[in-house]
Amino acid sequence: MGKLLICDNVTKRFGGLVAVNRVSVEVSRGELLGLIGPNGSGKTTLVNLISGVLAPDEGRVLFEGRDITKLKPHERVALGISRIFQGMRVYPYLPVYYNVELSARSVFKDAKLARSKTIWALTTTKLLAETLELPANLTPYKIKMVELARALVTNPKLVLLDEPFAGLSPEEVSEVIEIVRKLNGNGLTFIIVEHKLRYLMKIVGRVVVLNEGRKIFDGAPSEAVNNEEVSRVYFGVV
Amino acid sequence: MSKLVFAKPSKIKKVRKLLPSLAVVAIYLALPIMGLSGFWIDVLTRVNIFLLITLSLDLYSGTTLYLNLGVPFTVGASAYAIALLNRYLGIPVEYAILPSAAISAVLSFAIFIPSLRVRGAYFSILSLLLPIILAGLVTSQPFSLYLGGEGGISYPPLFFSYARTLPARERLFFLSASYFYISAAVAIVAYVICYKVAYSDFGFMMRSIGQDELLAEASGIDTFRVKLVGFTASSFLSAVAGALYAAMRPPVTADVFIPANTLVPSLTAVILGGMGTVVGPAIANHLTLITYEVLWGVLGRWRIILYMCLLIVLVLLRPQGFVFYLYLRLKRAVSTKISRLFEGA
Ligand SMILES: Nc1ncnc2c1ncn2[C@@H]1O[C@H](COP(=O)(O)OP(=O)(O)O)[C@@H](O)[C@H]1O
Ligand SMILES: [Mg+2]
Numbered sequence A: 001m002g003k004l005l006i007c008d009n010v011t012k013r014f015g016g017l018v019a020v021n022r023v024s025v026e027v028s029r030g031e032l033l034g035l036i037g038p039n040g041s042g043k044t045t046l047v048n049l050i051s052g053v054l055a056p057d058e059g060r061v062l063f064e065g066r067d068i069t070k071l072k073p074h075e076r077v078a079l080g081i082s083r084i085f086q087g088m089r090v091y092p093y094l095p096v097y098y099n100v101e102l103s104a105r106s107v108f109k110d111a112k113l114a115r116s117k118t119i120w121a122l123t124t125t126k127l128l129a130e131t132l133e134l135p136a137n138l139t140p141y142k143i144k145m146v147e148l149a150r151a152l153v154t155n156p157k158l159v160l161l162d163e164p165f166a167g168l169s170p171e172e173v174s175e176v177i178e179i180v181r182k183l184n185g186n187g188l189t190f191i192i193v194e195h196k197l198r199y200l201m202k203i204v205g206r207v208v209v210l211n212e213g214r215k216i217f218d219g220a221p222s223e224a225v226n227n228e229e230v231s232r233v234y235f236g237v238v
Numbered sequence B: 001m002s003k004l005v006f007a008k009p010s011k012i013k014k015v016r017k018l019l020p021s022l023a024v025v026a027i028y029l030a031l032p033i034m035g036l037s038g039f040w041i042d043v044l045t046r047v048n049i050f051l052l053i054t055l056s057l058d059l060y061s062g063t064t065l066y067l068n069l070g071v072p073f074t075v076g077a078s079a080y081a082i083a084l085l086n087r088y089l090g091i092p093v094e095y096a097i098l099p100s101a102a103i104s105a106v107l108s109f110a111i112f113i114p115s116l117r118v119r120g121a122y123f124s125i126l127s128l129l130l131p132i133i134l135a136g137l138v139t140s141q142p143f144s145l146y147l148g149g150e151g152g153i154s155y156p157p158l159f160f161s162y163a164r165t166l167p168a169r170e171r172l173f174f175l176s177a178s179y180f181y182i183s184a185a186v187a188i189v190a191y192v193i194c195y196k197v198a199y200s201d202f203g204f205m206m207r208s209i210g211q212d213e214l215l216a217e218a219s220g221i222d223t224f225r226v227k228l229v230g231f232t233a234s235s236f237l238s239a240v241a242g243a244l245y246a247a248m249r250p251p252v253t254a255d256v257f258i259p260a261n262t263l264v265p266s267l268t269a270v271i272l273g274g275m276g277t278v279v280g281p282a283i284a285n286h287l288t289l290i291t292y293e294v295l296w297g298v299l300g301r302w303r304i305i306l307y308m309c310l311l312i313v314l315v316l317l318r319p320q321g322f323v324f325y326l327y328l329r330l331k332r333a334v335s336t337k338i339s340r341l342f343e344g345a
Helices: A043-051 A073-079 A096-107 A111-124 A140-152 A170-185 A221-226 A228-233 B002-006 B011-034 B038-064 B071-089 B093-117 B122-139 B143-147 B168-198 B201-211 B213-218 B223-248 B264-273 B279-299 B302-317 B322-344
Strands: A005-014 A017-027 A032-036 A058-063 A081-084 A158-162 A189-194 A206-211 A214-219
Touching: A005 A043, A017 A043, A017 A058, A017 A206, A017 A214, A032 A043, A032 A170, A043 A081, A043 A158, A043 A189, A073 A081, A073 A096, A073 B213, A081 A140, A096 A111, A096 A140, A096 B201, A111 A140, A140 A158, A140 A170, A170 A189, A206 A221, A206 A228, A214 A221, A214 A228, A221 A228, B011 B038, B011 B168, B038 B071, B038 B168, B038 B201, B038 B223, B038 B264, B038 B279, B071 B093, B071 B122, B071 B223, B093 B122, B093 B223, B122 B143, B168 B201, B168 B223, B201 B213, B201 B223, B213 B223, B264 B279, B264 B302, B264 B322, B279 B302, B279 B322
Parallel strands: A032 A189, A032 A206, A081 A158, A158 A189
Antiparallel strands: A005 A017, A005 A058, A206 A214
């Protein structure tokens, strides 16, 4: 069976800075992949290249064997790639319901289907009691849930989570992990970006480590801890 | 609770809620036959046509927050299309209104496509330049020879050939009243459509672009298509306004391209009314423009200065959505009154 996602030697430059430098990553269906690295190592840029927010200067992105390098973000969402942004990113003046439903509606032309998908996503993220609230009245955890619901509502095959635990309490982190695990158990593929290894160690099957735009490690989390270069990069950070 | 989103209010409740608004509209429509002077009928006709521009601005700029300063271009293009179709092809204005609006909407669409692709201020800047360029073209050689120059282009106005057959006394009233009812009918239809669209999924997609375009794009919304459709629909409304106005009030001159004439009043109404609310800007449109005419009797030429000072105050105080807020309060007050009446019965 072919890989779900292949990043083939992708490079992204900002002026003289090479934010992502000839990175190749392959992701299989059903994987739970950790993407880690210090601040500024290129994690978010790589997520942007996969979701189509940025176009690579070199290299290709393949999804289900198809070259999607030239596709726009919304086209990639329709193919099954969803993402949530680093930090809190929702429509501030739209109620929770519309924050989620608009994405469903743009992928499923059938309004009824979009609505039932929205209710499913709001149920999965336990947001049914907040459908009419504005994001300003929600806790950071609930806002994360809105973002997650928005990412799930389009029937994705691959979900990219950019630092989803930032700003959450340890209990809330475990709840997010719980939901991710459950969805992953049903076959949904995840790439979870984290600054620190700690949270990911126990949940991901594999980690990719970036440093200064380069991939320096790709393998089991337990091996990553023992890897010399990873330890050097993470000295005092892990 | 979630139920609230999905529960549909019963038809009777809906009608009962609409009653006060329908009553206001009915009284408004009865004004010409209740003996309103010709001068004021003409004023209301102009205010009705301005409502189309206000709705056009609110529908696109009020939701996407892409400020379309090119409205005078769209209004002017359809006004000139009316005049030119009449002058060079001999098409009577009655038949030229819809084609002219379509021509202007297509022209606006074609010119603004490139700027819709880009995020941010580029669109507003381009839209600001176009009306200025066109106003220059119309009044300078060699184009002025074909486009009427400073004096504009004149032609028989809407229904004039029929009105000529009427006795002189009835003629003016017929023209005033028919213009009023046509403008009011178009305004009401446009209002209902705009309201429906602004609060539909498509309308909320436009709002999502205004609130976070990158998020909208990255979460599945084809933002370019939404902007394109929204902009074209909005342009068509402005274009209808230009065509109707030109059909009723020849000659067409370069004045239509001047933002102070065709953009500032509507922009004020949208800001004062509450961007993207449709109801607020529509009420504010009528309130501000009718007040402006009343001021003519009181202040004469000073009214424009007062108006501009008022604008400055508005900008400083930023009463975003002031009229919408008043409308909601009034609606609540009226509906509690009405429901008490029904309870008493
Ligand atoms: N849009 C941009 N323009 C210029 N530089 C950028 C841009 N986005 C990211 N960078 C730079 O690229 C590098 C990688 O950033 P990023 O991918 O956000 O890192 P990470 O997510 O791992 O913290 C950083 O040095 C950052 O400053
Ligand atoms: Mg980052």
